[in-house]
Amino acid sequence: MSEKFDVIIVGAGPAGSAAAYSLAKMGFNVLIIERGKYPGAKNVMGGRMYAYALNRLIPEFWKEAPVERKVTREKLTFQGEKASFTLDFMDEELREPPNSFTVQRAKFDQWFANKAVEAGATLVPGIRVDDLIWENKKVVGIVAGTDKIEANVVIAADGAVSLIAEKAGLKKFDVKQFALGMKEIIELPEKTIEERFNLASGEGAAQLFVGQCTKEIPGGGFIYTNKSSLSVGIVIYIDRLIKKKIESHNIILEFNTNPEVARLIEGGKILEYSAHVIPETSRSGLFIDGLLVAGDAGGLVVNSGLTLRGMDMAIASGVAAAEAVKKAAEKNDFSKEILSYYEELLKRDFVLRDKETFKKAPEFLQNEKLYTLYPDFVCRLFHRLTLVNGPKKRVFDEILEESEGKRIQMFLDMLRGMRAL
Ligand SMILES: Cc1cc2nc3c(=O)[nH]c(=O)nc-3n(C[C@H](O)[C@H](O)[C@H](O)COP(=O)(O)OP(=O)(O)OC[C@H]3O[C@@H](n4cnc5c(N)ncnc54)[C@H](O)[C@@H]3O)c2cc1C
Structure with a gap:
């Protein structure tokens, strides 16, 4: 490919697609490159997406997006040695406007990337970006295999273990800055799910577990209700897992056999298993000359114990990256001085503000x-x-x-x- 693009986005997860959709709507010539066979192919994890960020970008997106269930019931279970205690919160006001939805990433990511394509972006799946092209210490494009493609700006939206941020010379994450998320999808009939979680038709529940399930290692368990399956998993701090020499897979197996969990998943069939890292702290730098870093690649995830928010942060940061590119294009200057507007937007909006509010949470947790x-x-x-x-x-x-x-x-x-x- 010898064509030059205004913007190249690496990764078609929520951050990449939000940036691509916004930029394409603004009239930019945008290329998104995704290493998976299709967007979402590598993103089988996820569970619940808070609606706020996407609703600002695509009002009432749930009327067309492949969401699973609107979450109206929140549960928190304390697991003791021989007993468990559950708080069960049901709120009519979480129905309208909806606060969060359960989603399956394989479906959701494809829909979102297609929205960007409909808006005019070019999507190339099945290609891994390997490197960046530099000119006078400024990023001017990407390298994928033998292809070299140029652009005014590159947006690294390639997830938690961002190769592109690393190639850009931004400091690597330490293992202590990651949690490990493991998840199973367990198939069950719709009616069974609604009976077991006491749900009205089409509505959903999010149940968090704290205690025995993580074997004294900081972290927690979760069950999210999809239409006809459950997302069941554990999020746990990696460095403690390594120190305790516990096999991560055994933790999720034992979680399934806990009496409280076993009753909820009984008779279900495991459809898939996935594991991925989750960044706990943000990168010290989110932009350089000709490059911006969005979503997990920038460590833009907030875990406050009760809420784990990566998808809405990724979407909001993708939109902010697009706004910063727009400003740089107006001045025809893609230097870090102009692109620093990105960080200003993240602080003004909720992304870096929430990171600041909950900056002590990872240590406390x-x-x-x-x-x-x-x-x-x-x-x-x-x-x-x-x-x-x-x-x-x-x-x-x-x-x-x-x-x-x-x-x-x-x-x-x-x-x-x-x-x-
Ligand atoms: C088990 C688990 C449960 C979670 N639960 C929740 C939850 O309930 N709610 C929530 O909000 N968040 C949750 N998260 C976090 C959430 O999944 C992430 O914050 C979110 O996916 C970040 O989006 P992103 O677009 O930045 O990155 P990603 O979704 O990771 O997307 C990155 C994309 O880039 C592609 N890519 C990577 N490298 C390259 C390359 N070199 N070239 C081309 N393409 C590349 C990948 O294939 C991928 O499609 C969970 C995470 C895990 C692991």
């Missing part, structure tokens, strides 16, 4: 007691409160007795939690 002492405490306390086998104590006295010897620790952790989350 590494506290092992969150996965051992506290889930166990909640379960043991409710055991005391519900058991009738003789004279009963008042609730407050039961709390004092159960927390004996741990109160200072609990108070300190509560303070840390209030600062971090």
